[in-house]
Amino acid sequence: SALTQPASVSGSPGQSLTISCTGTSGDIGASNFISWFQHYPGRAPRLIIYDVTARPSGVSFRFSGSKSGYTASLTISALQAEDEAVYYCTSYSTSNSVVFGGGTKLTVL
Amino acid sequence: QVQLVESGGGVVQPGRSLRLSCAASGFSFNKYAMHWVRQAPGKGLEWVAVVSFDGSDKYYADSVKGRFSISRDNSENRSYLQMNSLRGEDTAVYYCTRGVIITLSPEIDFWGQGALVTVSS
Numbered sequence: 001s002a003l004t005q006p007a008s009v010s011g012s013p014g015q016s017l018t019i020s021c022t023g024t025s026g027d028i029g030a031s032n033f034i035s036w037f038q039h040y041p042g043r044a045p046r047l048i049i050y051d052v053t054a055r056p057s058g059v060s061f062r063f064s065g066s067k068s069g070y071t072a073s074l075t076i077s078a079l080q081a082e083d084e085a086v087y088y089c090t091s092y093s094t095s096n097s098v099v100f101g102g103g104t105k106l107t108v109l
Numbered sequence: 110q111v112q113l114v115e116s117g118g119g120v121v122q123p124g125r126s127l128r129l130s131c132a133a134s135g136f137s138f139n140k141y142a143m144h145w146v147r148q149a150p151g152k153g154l155e156w157v158a159v160v161s162f163d164g165s166d167k168y169y170a171d172s173v174k175g176r177f178s179i180s181r182d183n184s185e186n187r188s189y190l191q192m193n194s195l196r197g198e199d200t201a202v203y204y205c206t207r208g209v210i211i212t213l214s215p216e217i218d219f220w221g222q223g224a225l226v227t228v229s230s
Binding site for chain 2: 033097100101
């Protein structure tokens with residue numbers, strides 16, 4: 001089953017915002033292999049967080065990840081207009097698969 | 110630089126087969142797991158399958174298990190997705206993506222441009 005994300009979130013420039021990703025004991029609860037992707041329409045998705053909290057080279061420090069229990073979270077600080085995109089979480093699953101969240105559309109007001 | 114180029118997409122009738130190919134360059138192909146991820150029109154991303162760095166382990170999403178087969182040729186730096194018994198719900202853009210040495214880690218750092226597969230009569 002897919003991980004559960006809010007369909008949409010919004011915030012104003014300069015604000016901080018958190019996107020949640022809820023799973024089960026068979027995926028997020030059992031794994032530190034959790035990633036987040038940023039996806040602009042018409043472009044390939046971009047990895048912005050891996051292993052729950054790690055940031056790939058070149059990704060802004062404004063993006064941070066965390067996990068508590070069965071919920072992973074992506075926090076974006078000092079929101080900018082360019083952050084408007086769809087964000088996906090994903091996790092290793094103990095059913096020997098990888099599961100994605102349904103995606104969250106971030107709107108910068 | 111890392112490049113992943115998919116080919117083999119197109120229009121196919123329900124029940125028929127199609128094989129996608131992914132040509133990789135710019136990195137040591139035999140050191141990375143390779144995933145296929147798809148996105149149906151108007152929908153989110155869906156993980157499809159992964160093959161380990163050496164081809165010995167393969168895992169699939171339940172939605173394609175028994176119909177799709179992933180493979181790789183490390184001598185040719187290519188990954189493949191054989192899709193059989195195709196259904197309308199398989200219509201999607203299919204992305205070839207690069208993982209890491211740990212096969213089922215979702216640390217996917219490079220994506221191809223995508224290949225459109227349309228299943229329609």
